[in-house]
Amino acid sequence: MLLHLSTWAEIEAQLAKSKAVVIPIGSNEQHGPTGLLGTDWLCPEIIAHEAQKIAPGLLVAPTFNIGMAQHHLDFPGTIALRPSTFMLAIGDWCRSLAHHGFEQLYFLNGHGGNVATIEAAFSELYAEASYAGRKAGYACKLKNWWDLKGVMRLAARQFPEGHGSHATPSEIAVTQWAYPHAIKSANYAPQIAPTGPIREAADFRGRYADGRMGSDPGQATPEKGGELVATAAAALIEDVAEFEREG
């Protein structure tokens, strides 16, 4: 069930059945010579939308498509929120959803660079209740789609070498499966990109000339993407159910 294609009355009815909602969250940022700028928000969106087709009782919110990507700003097309802005926006999303009675806010994340800020945003929200000496009334959970059960193992089997950490063949494969008309190609040099620390945008572009980090995205195929989506979607349904049981 997609929240944005529902009416308010349908959401009211859904709340009588489940207090959980999945929010795909990512980033719009460069993904190397062939990766789509939308990769990091498309992947969790693709997986969550697929999951709700299989499990129609699973409610999926609109995608939070811009995240913490300041280090990618020297590559055209990147759109970034400062961590402080990102936290305020996540806060308002959560306050809105909790206002309706949602109690399990499950963020399915597609961007490693988002993790720290999203966790800080959750703490900022919990702190409101903590200082006020009351229960929060809802719980937030962050899960990277590649940390869903079975995904990492599958990716390791698909891409034993050159998976890397940015513009990875697995995330690119997922977008290839969903957007086959937008598959791009390029010559990579070197085949496997270098790795290192992440700092400001100028430093990043200096270290990682074409935007990749440790990856060889040339190994991506739509088929591998389809496998990843299937594995992740099934695991997502299970993980949300567990979150609901945990309360």
Add this chain to the structure above:
Amino acid sequence: MLLHLSTWAEIEAQLAKSKAVVIPIGSNEQHGPTGLLGTDWLCPEIIAHEAQKIAPGLLVAPTFNIGMAQHHLDFPGTIALRPSTFMLAIGDWCRSLAHHGFEQLYFLNGHGGNVATIEAAFSELYAEASYAGRKAGYACKLKNWWDLKGVMRLAARQFPEGHGSHATPSEIAVTQWAYPHAIKSANYAPQIAPTGPIREAADFRGRYADGRMGSDPGQATPEKGGELVATAAAALIEDVAEFEREG
């Protein structure tokens, strides 16, 4: 050209041809008994995506899908940003795009309630340059899709009565055209909803029991939606071109 389905190198190439970018912006909020929660961000997205199919040189950014909807919070499914949060987020989007060299940031808006805050956000951005005593280097423009040339006249012809101001038949028609499988129906009582002021959420729900303001959305059809999209998309292409010429 959709930014999120492009690579950074493709955006770099596009920047050599045009400094304009269209950002669909809206809100995720209740739209009466039959309107989709996503109506206000879907409409500008639908129109902008249609326009770039006709004019492939038109660059369309990801959709800014959550806006100023605090007054709708007492209807389930609404997700709202406080104006202050909304302004910070718009600011970071604009700073990111301007960083790449975009000079015409064109926001195609789908939510009347966004207008004041978006304009305030533009002023906040311009103020940075003004206090610093320098040129901004880019211009921001806000256009509601219903203010595109020809749209209001068409809507007035399609819906001479009961167009209203929230959950209007025209916006619902646009989503029906794009998402025919998500068309909903309901009995409206009264057929044309009341009108009045907009304040906080509790006051709003008290005044407008089913969420509509002055509208009879039962008149919407996918066909009318298609006409609106065609008119709006053509006018958008023209309006962006004029903005570019204006510089």
Add this chain to the structure above:
Amino acid sequence: MLLHLSTWAEIEAQLAKSKAVVIPIGSNEQHGPTGLLGTDWLCPEIIAHEAQKIAPGLLVAPTFNIGMAQHHLDFPGTIALRPSTFMLAIGDWCRSLAHHGFEQLYFLNGHGGNVATIEAAFSELYAEASYAGRKAGYACKLKNWWDLKGVMRLAARQFPEGHGSHATPSEIAVTQWAYPHAIKSANYAPQIAPTGPIREAADFRGRYADGRMGSDPGQATPEKGGELVATAAAALIEDVAEFEREG
């Protein structure tokens, strides 16, 4: 009744009779070669003070004299608040007045550039109640003095050509009526100033060399100002009464 010339006990007594308060709000910014820097806060102050002489039961707060004027900063004497600052300050004024039991906060505005930010400030305030799931307990209303009943028609009759949108003959006439010793003169070239978009200060000064937009302020006279004040003051009394009835 002027709040600042009253004691707290007098305001306590007034609150037993009416929950409405008028706050003149404007801006201190350049108004072309002959307009006073204070024009935009003097006009609503002049009108509101005149109205409370006619209707002593009308309570008028101190004037909020600095507003959203970043675009005028390249003309000496302009004092501007960033929109975010302006919103916080409006918020604290409203919270203070609501704390005392005022329920109708009526802002009589003298600066078009303030409108978006003031509306955003109201939404920010309402949002506190909306997220908290409670009634706000008070309503805010913004009215530009030139939108008071009869004023625009009178101005159109007085200045059929060259009224423009900044440093207009009508606002300058109002200040001439109230401050006859501060009437200034200059040669205008061109007689009617150009029009165009409003962006950052450097852009503004580049487009509008002497600060006027579309106006010929040379037509202003104290007599015309007196007519405008009389019309506006009478309409203000009526408009506030209607706001009170609306609740």
Add this chain to the structure above:
Amino acid sequence: MLLHLSTWAEIEAQLAKSKAVVIPIGSNEQHGPTGLLGTDWLCPEIIAHEAQKIAPGLLVAPTFNIGMAQHHLDFPGTIALRPSTFMLAIGDWCRSLAHHGFEQLYFLNGHGGNVATIEAAFSELYAEASYAGRKAGYACKLKNWWDLKGVMRLAARQFPEGHGSHATPSEIAVTQWAYPHAIKSANYAPQIAPTGPIREAADFRGRYADGRMGSDPGQATPEKGGELVATAAAALIEDVAEFEREG
């Protein structure tokens, strides 16, 4: 010279002669049974306006009329800014004035409760330059009108007993001189009000039943007010001149 009754061109000319500007700053808050709510902003305004009549080269900005008065909020009519809001607003005033080339920003203050926040606001402004490793280019100075040379001595002679610290006979005398039609009377009990600490509004109202602190305002007369204004205005002119020489 009053800034708000000048044109931008007149301020431009003034800047060629002097880089100093006086900003009357105060608060709108209860002042006991007979003190005007505007007392704390009226006093510095009265004194500064009087001074510029004597010394026409002295430039006086519009009055900053709302300040740090949270502790008075339980008395109707008080309007308060939170310290954080107050600091942001002072910051924008100063940035605006410095933008024009003013180098000596002289705040003539009428409210003891403002002092800490205004000083903190100055430090916040200076810190921008300090972190950036550059000169600020302007200096801020805060002076309470009662600290102007000769004022305290005169007040001590006029009111040897019962001057107190809030709703003092000296400040009330100043407003009586300027607004003789707004003189109020009341029976005070006790004649001299109690003193003690200043905390939140509820605590304040509990301690100081009628709003006075340590004062007997019944001793105020317009004549004494006139003497105070004359002394303060002369001292202000001298103090600003010294500030200019200091650079």
Add this chain to the structure above:
Amino acid sequence: MLLHLSTWAEIEAQLAKSKAVVIPIGSNEQHGPTGLLGTDWLCPEIIAHEAQKIAPGLLVAPTFNIGMAQHHLDFPGTIALRPSTFMLAIGDWCRSLAHHGFEQLYFLNGHGGNVATIEAAFSELYAEASYAGRKAGYACKLKNWWDLKGVMRLAARQFPEGHGSHATPSEIAVTQWAYPHAIKSANYAPQIAPTGPIREAADFRGRYADGRMGSDPGQATPEKGGELVATAAAALIEDVAEFEREG
């Protein structure tokens, strides 16, 4: 009793006996050629720790060691918080302590430059209660260690000349007594440093070449420091007790 060397259960037990807590607060900033960078937070820490040895029922919190020191930033080793940051941090400390039931929050301060911002922070906290129309439930008090009873008189006797206002012999003596192995020496030129205004860092370094203001720290000895600590510690115990009685 040192809070940081206690367990939560011990603090719970302490709260049954007293609701007061002492927070040493200072700054880490240059203190002339021989003063330690930590001087301003070490002094209140040394005195408070000494006091709790004498009066074990006195609870001392961890030291707030960074304060408002923007003007010292052009001397290496200074660490400064902007006033706005400082206020937020003080706010969170106070909210945390009040959450546990502490009712008297006593800040023992070691830096004159902190005073305005700490007072503004207290007002910001009180304002939360004031706008909400409730009691704060706790009181904040700021005391500079040199304002404790008897300290100024002793310092005047010890250093009749050249005490000055920054890098004073008294504060340096206190650190010499506590950290005898960190005593430094230098030739001062001039023996007594100049005085003047405090503005941004570049201005400060220009005026005060070696960082001192009006002082001759060469007079400091560990013995004099010991006398100061003894006097201050005894007075602190008395002053906190009085604050508790005041409630």
Add this chain to the structure above:
Amino acid sequence: MLLHLSTWAEIEAQLAKSKAVVIPIGSNEQHGPTGLLGTDWLCPEIIAHEAQKIAPGLLVAPTFNIGMAQHHLDFPGTIALRPSTFMLAIGDWCRSLAHHGFEQLYFLNGHGGNVATIEAAFSELYAEASYAGRKAGYACKLKNWWDLKGVMRLAARQFPEGHGSHATPSEIAVTQWAYPHAIKSANYAPQIAPTGPIREAADFRGRYADGRMGSDPGQATPEKGGELVATAAAALIEDVAEFEREG
């Protein structure tokens, strides 16, 4: 070399030799029935101070002693910063140190709950440079003391069972070694505490009755603490050196 026991001239000299500085950072929060409230800031302080005794060229800043501990607020003695406050404060520390020319800012952390917020703070700082299109000029690094080379292995050997994640025997052992007079004892029930998620304070206290998470702190001894400090201090020296080489 301890920064706070140095003069500004000594820091100036040190900067000619090294651009690195170690900042111990932690939290003041409950640590179970026997752990000190200061545990999380004492541990990195103890280790860093020990390291600079061994390697006098290692510069150690004052300890940042309050962190992200909102979840511990229902246990008396906890002092917490909201993540947003924490980020602003870290930002000002870093800006201050970078202002002096430090290029490697190494935060030695003692609290797992700090990690996300500190990383978000670093990104916020880097973002300033990224949006401005310039180099940051310095790098930030976060290292938990237990992640220093050899520490985890040693702790696993010392405490093969019941190490847990909060109020661990290893951190308590470190404080026992440094503060032998503050060793506490208690009966633990159960011997090994439960584990689970971390949310707001009320939820936390409900799940973890005595404050421990998964740990049996009764195994701590001063001797084991001494071994941990020795291992960590040596590894810290090495790790900072590597950071300097990395640049």
